[in-house]
Amino acid sequence: MTQEQHFDVASYALGVLDERDASRFEDHLIDCPSCAIELESLLPVVDILSDVDADALVATEQSRRDGLMLKTMIGEVKRERRRANSRRLYSLAAAVVVFAMLSIGALFAGGQWLGSSDDQAPSQQAARSSKQLDPLPIAEGGTGLGGTKLPGEHLTGTDPRSGVTADVGLERKDWGTQVSFAVANIKGPLLCRLVVVRTDGASEVLSTWKVGEKGWGTAAQPDPLLLQAVTALPREDIAHLQIQAVDSKGASENLVRVP
Structure with missing residues (x-):
């Protein structure tokens, strides 16, 4: 400047x-x-x-010349300010x-914003995932474990080897299928996942969760674990569902299949 x-x-x-x-x-x-x-x-x-009153101000000036200059300036300001x-x-x-x-x-x-955008994404994704894993509301449908009413088509299964029992409610939606499920007689600590197997043999992981030492549907924790998940697959494309345990190396083991 x-x-x-x-x-x-x-x-x-x-x-x-x-x-x-x-x-x-x-x-x-x-x-x-x-x-x-x-x-x-x-x-x-x-x-x-x-x-400012230019005439009154000029009267106080020591110099007539300076007073005239000041008067001219103030008069010009008045005129310009009215424009x-x-x-x-x-x-x-x-x-x-x-x-x-x-x-x-x-x-x-x-x-x-640029610095925090990447940091917020995982927490937002976690919030969305946890929303799918909220406890099931009471709804019309088949009666499941612990007297819980699962919405939609009611299916059940128990694995004789692991002893794990699962009830599943499949509810048709415009966008696919809502899967409500209850798991009992499962002991931890475990990392588990729900897998849907399609009629063409392909599979898709719908949800993952942890099981603590008390487990669910056990003497230490009598209530079953109640979860929900969703898939874009229509009901007719779902052959069956599996609950699997996953170890630290990523290897999986079937705990129960429904139906």
């Missing part, structure tokens, strides 16, 4: 620039937040000067200041 442009701030605020210089300064003002802020700070002073472009001055200054502040704020906030 040049010294001349600094002087132009006061001259523009007082309205003493000719049309060419005023237009040149306005072009500069759009790209210079510093001048815009300085202009905004001068506006109250210009308001005060426009209400319609005074409204444009306020609007332009305010707009540029707001633009400058928003630009600085956007740069600061943008850095935070």
Whole structure:
């Protein structure tokens, strides 16, 4: 910014620039937040000067020459302040200041958003997953483990080797199938998953969860584990479901199949 442009701030605020210089300064003002802020700070002073009684002020001046100059300046300010472009001055200054502040704020906030976007994604995904694993509400349908009513078509299965029992409710939806299931006589610690096997033999993991030491449907924890999951598969494409245990190396073992 040049010294001349600094002087132009006061001259523009007082309205003493000719049309060419005023237009040149306005072009500069759009790209210079510093001048815009300085202009905004001068506006109250210009308001005060426009209400000053020039004749009374000149009477107090020591020099007639200085008094005449001051009188001329104040008179010019009064005339310019009454012009319609005074409204444009306020609007332009305010707009540029707001633009400058928003630009600085956007740069600061943008850095935070970019930095936190990746950190938030896992927590949001976890929240969505946990929502699918909420306890089942009481609904019309077949009576399952622990007296729970599973919605939709009711299926059940017990594995003679593992002793795990599972009840499943398959409910048809416009978007696929909702799977509600209850698991009992399962002991931990285990990492488990629900797998749907399609009629063409392909499989899909619908949900995963952990089983603590007390287990579910056991003497230590009599209540069955109640969960929900969803799949885009229509009911007629589902052959059966499996509950599997997964070890630390990713190997799986079938605990129960339904039906």
